[in-house]
Amino acid sequence: MPVTDVITDAENLTMTVIADFAAPVERLWAAYSDPRQLERFWGPPGWPATFTAWDHTVGGRAIYTMRGPRGESSTGSWEFLSIDGPSGFEVIDTFADENGEPLKDFPAMRMVFTFSETEGGSRMVNTSYFESAEALEQVVEMGAVEGTRMAMAQIDAVLQDLRDYAEGKGVQVELLDDTHVRITRLVNGPRDLVWRAHHDPELLAKWMLGPDGWEMTECVPGTEVGASHRTSWAPVGDTEGEPFGFEGEVLQFDPPRRAVTTERMQGMPTETLNDLNLYEEDGATLITLLIEYPDKDTRDMILATGMADGMESSYARLEETVLAGTRS
Template sequence: MPVTDISTNAEDRTMTVAADFAAPIERLWHAFTDPTQLERFWGPPGWPSTFSEFDFTVGGKALYYMTSPQGERSGGSWEFLKIDEPRGFEVIDAFVDAEDNPLDGFPSMRMTFSFESTSDGSRMVNTSHFDSPEALEQVVAMGAAEGSRMAMNQLDAVLQDLRDYAQGKGTRVELLDDTHVRITRLVDGPRELVWRAYNEEELMRQWMLGPDGWEMTECVVATAPGEKHRTSWAPVGDTEGEAFGFEGEVVLVDAPRRAVSTERMQGTEGPETLNDLNLYEEDGVTLVTLLIEYPDKETRDMILATGMAEGMEESYARLEREVLSPTRS
């Protein structure tokens, strides 16, 4: 994980985040000054950013909002005060409302980003300067320190070429905390087609089957918030196992980038998970990221112990083989 230190200083009214990366300073600079790159990490998992404006000039402004899995939005703005490529820049950072006006009751802060080369790559130091100890305390109480850590720890995937970062590494499972799991898989195909494979019954039936020896017996696709989805599987022939299925409701859709839905075993009241699917394309391949929120650690461990990740890997391999490969022939 790249974050090496997060500290607060009530006397100086500052919060400082330091992180080291195995990438040159020029690459780090680009990640922080290109809004398409910022959108991949500026915000903790489950709260990705969308930059609606980015005027990277002294006196210019950037506007963005972060969206939760439930569709809640938290807006922010940067006013650029200094720019010193590639060593750093300085902004006034503020919370804003839906009309991009400063949000009453929330502090603004002067924020500096400093970049320097190291023997292993580069280092970022981000320091937020507050007008009062109370403003610092308010932002820390909102979870800014842990949110910054989780956001910066997503940068490795951004700084590397996507193929170098994920190709050939299969389905990877990361335990973020007791209730959140991040699953990633690079698939060899464009995002538009991967999105369709998740949202069209004909395509889903070709690949979302788990291990060999199972068939999809029911597939009710939901593509808009409020719609219900339902999927069932059963063993075929001599395959051991009992039929099962999942159902739930779509919460948020931002096609072809993101879809959030609830999920539980059919015929039960839970436990229910919140599944946050994100797709990012680069150089003809798509990184699939699934952030799952469990109700508790026990449910998380129970579901992971079923071999879920292994079944997902077989499905993703089938997606490449049965759905994506034929489009390239």
Template sequence: MPVIDINTDTENLTMTVTAEFAAPIERVWHAYSDPRQLERFWGPPGWPARFETWNHTIGGRADYSMSGPRGETSRAYWEFLEINEPRGFSVLDGFRDDDGNPTADLPAMRMDFTFESAGEGTRMVTSSRFDSLEALQQVIDMGVIEGTRMAMAQIDAVLRDLREYAQGKGTRVEELDDTHVRITRLVDGPLDLVWRAYTEPELIKKWMLGPDGWEMTECEVGLKTGDRYRNSWAPVGDTEGEAFGFEGEMLLVEPPRRAVSNERMQGTDGPDVLNDVNFYEEDGATLITVLMEFPDKDTRDMILGTGMADGMEESYKRLEREVLAA
């Protein structure tokens, strides 16, 4: 976990984040000065950032938005106040409306990012300064402390070569809190083909089968926000088990990088599980990240206890073998 401390000072109206990275200062600077890299970790899981404009000069501005899993959007901006490559930079960070104007009822803050070498790595100190105690408390109430920890936990995948970070690691499951789980798997294939493998029924039936001995008997996909989908599986031959299936609604579809859906067992009233699937390609390999949101801890533990991760790993191996290498 890169974040080692988050401290709020109500007397001086500041919030200070201290983090350490296993990367040299020049590499960390590049991650913070390249919008395509920055947006991979600036938003917390479930709220990825997207920088729409980027004028990285003193007095320049960067506009970004963070998109929630149910279509919510939060818009913000940076105004660059100081730039001292590779030692740090300062911005005015605030919220904006649809027209790009600062939002008066939400707080703005000055953020000073400072990078310094620490052995073979880098220490970052980010100090945010507020105009009032009310503004500081408003940001805290919005969940910025936990959101910062979760967002920064994504940076390791950015600072390292993607294949070095994930290839050969299989399907990895991280319990983020009582109701959120992140699952990652690097597959050896380009983004466009991986997206097709997730959205074209003839390809889905080749790989999304879990352990050997099962077949997909029904595959109705949702290709746009609001579409319904339905998938069913049944055992083949002597394989033990009963047929089952899932159904739900597509909450957000952004080809070819993100698909969010709710999911429930067919023939039941739930509980619903939210699946937020994101795709990122680098050097011909695609990182698949699934953020699952459960209604409670008991549901999380019950579903993880079914051997779901093992079944996903078998499916991903089949994806590489039957679709991506075909």
């Protein structure tokens, strides 16, 4: 994880984030000066950012909105005070309405980003200056410290070539906290087709087959907000076991980038929140699935079923049956 320290200083009204990267300063600067790259790590998991305005000049403004899995949103605005690439930049950061206008009763802060070389790559020091102790306390109470740590944990995938970062590693499972798990898998194929493979019944039936000896008996993907989805499997021949399946509702649907759904085993009350995000680079697509469980015990119980191994088999089948031959 890149963040090495987060320091809050009530006396000097500052919060300082220190992070180290195995990448040169120029590469770090590129990530912070390109809104499409910033979008991949500025918001914490489950709250990805979209920059809707970007005037990267002194006096210019940037506007971004982070959208939560249940449709919540938080908009912010930067006013660039200085730009000195690749050494750093300075902005006034404010909470804003949907038009980018500052919100009253929410703190603004001056943020100074400094990038420097280190023996192993580069270091970022981000110091936020607040107008009052109350403003600093308000931001901390809103989860800024933990949110920053979780957001910055996503930047390694941005600074590295995507294939260098993830190819050949299979399904990767990260426990973010007691109730959140992030699962990633790189597949060789374009994002549009990977998206279709997750939402087209005919394509789903080719790769999401369930355990060996089982077949998919029902597939109703949800393809709009408010729609229901339902998928079922049953044993074939002499295979032992009882039919099972999952169902839920679509909360967000943003092709071909993001889909958020609820999911529960048919006939069971326990529900998870599944946040699917797709990112393409050089003909490969990184699948990121953020799962929110109701509690730690449920998380551990489901992971102990061999879920990750089953997902790896399915994603390998996705590459072999749906994506084969698509890489240019």
